[in-house]
Amino acid sequence: MAKVLVGLSGGVDSAVAAALLVEQGHDVAAGYMKNWINDEGIPGDCPWEQDIEDGRAVAKSLGIEFRVIDLIDSYKNRIVDYLVEGYRSGVTPNPDVWCNREMKFGVFLDYALSQGFEHVATGHYARRRTLADGSAAILRGADPNKDQSYFLSLMTQHQAAHALFPTGEMLKPQVREVARRFNLPVAEKKDSQGICFLGQVKMSDFLRHYVADTPGEIVDPSGKVLGEHRGLHLYTLGQRKGHGVASPRDGMAYVVVGKDQDKNRLIVGWDVPESAGLYTTECTVGTLSAINEPFDTKRLIDAQPRYRAKAEPAVLEPLDGGKVRLKFQRPQRAIAPGQICALYEGGRLLGGGVFESVE
DSSP states (O other), X not given: OOEEEEEOOSSHHHHHHHHHHHHTTOEEEEEEEEOOOOTTOOSSOOXXXXXXXXXXXXXXXXXXXXXXXXOHHHHIIIIIHHHHHHHHTTOOOOHHHHHIIIIIIIIHHHHHHHTTOSEEEOOOSEEEEEOTTSOEEEEEOSOTTTOOGGGGTTOOHHHHHTEEOGGGGSOHHHHHHHHHHTTOTTTTOOOOOSSTTTTTOOHHHHHHHHSOOOOXXXXXXXXXXXXXXXXXXXXXXXXXXXXXXXXXXXXXXXXXXXXXXXXXXXXXXXXXTTSTTTEEEEEEEEEEEESSSOSOSOEEEEEEOSTTSOOEEEEEEEETTTEEEEEEEEEXXXXXXXXXXXXXXXXXXXXXXXXXXXX
């Protein structure tokens, strides 16, 4: 049995994770990561106070200690600044992946270890295994519709070794059933959506608070002006709606196919494979994190370019500078610099990195 600090978010998944660990006989305490309180008046609901109360109620029902751990400064330095600078520079960052690496299994894990805990547990739908060499591996969650291993793709071996994912062995309906069996106060609470720890704050509203709108022209690939955008940081590659340019052709939509940072131009084209910039088969991935073995040999792997995308076969080729080139067997739509690519071998997460360029 181990001494475990469970990251209670106020939701049902982490609550069930705590309940299962208590049932298994572990020495369990709960910690709420107080990362964001929206004291700057950004529009949207950031229910941190309710989440704390829900977390405290869950801990009380399980008879375990509950701590509120103030990580606001770390969150500002590691996540908010990363988000803002990423969008300012024209890339599309992923705060949820970085939040797991830098916060839940970063400063929160550091805190847990300093307090004598051996593991940090979360409600992620992923599975951890110990390999023959004693190292920790992360597998996809048992529920294919809820698998969240993608969000763990930048974790290190040290982080994986100290992580527990009790709900990763279950299907979502089973998690709800367990919550009812334990009579947890959050058994019927709806799942949260939105930026990591920001509640229902819209990304556009969040960005507008930090990055000034810089309107510019919307053009087609030939340079013909079609409209005006509000700021390049508010648009993503492959975006069909919200750019404000109506298509003159029935059944054929305009999508974002590129950004010209120098001229502050948003480029739109037809949503077809032939549109330059929309599909790619080769890309460079940097900021690599390998959970078990390094990416130092050419090999065939499965690459997942975004959370809801299917993992696709790709040849991984090591490059200088700790980067790799991926050559997908099938063209991939709307791969944008700054996004995270998770790398798998079958159902095992090898690690991941950040898209730096596409070819």
